[in-house]
Amino acid sequence: MTVSASALFIAATHPANDVKEFLAWARAQNRPMRFGSAGTGGVSHIWIELFGTATKMETMHIPYKGVSQATTDVIGGQIDGQFSDVAPHIPLVKGGRLKMIGLVGPQRNPALPNI
Numbered sequence: 774m775t776v777s778a779s780a781l782f783i784a785a786t787h788p789a790n791d792v793k794e795f796l797a798w799a800r801a802q803n804r805p806m807r808f809g810s811a812g813t814g815g816v817s818h819i820w821i822e823l824f825g826t827a828t829k830m831e832t833m834h835i836p837y838k839g840v841s842q843a844t845t846d847v848i849g850g851q852i853d854g855q856f857s858d859v860a861p862h863i864p865l866v867k868g869g870r871l872k873m874i875g876l877v878g879p880q881r882n883p884a885l886p887n888i
Contacts, residue, residue: 780859
C-alpha cells in the first residue's frame, strides 16, 4: 500500500513561512484566497474547501487541466497557493521555487519533521 501526503504549497517568494503567517497575510489582503487544483471535485479541491471552512477564510477555487499548470501559476504568483501531493513537488521546494508550509493531516509526517 502506498500513501501519498498532501501539502499546502506557496511561491518561494511569498512572505509567509508557515500556515500561521500565511493566514495573517491572507486576512490582510481583503479578498478571497485563490487556490489552484488539478480539477473540480478532486482531492486537492476538497482540501481547498476544507481549509477555507476550518480557517473561516474565503477561498476561490481555480481548476486547471493538470497539477503542473497550477504549480506554474503558484510559482509565478498568479494564484496564492495549491494543495497537492508532496512527492512531485519536492524538487521544486529543494530548488527554491516553492515553499511547502503545511501538511494535510492531524500530525507531522516523520519524513518531513519541519513541516
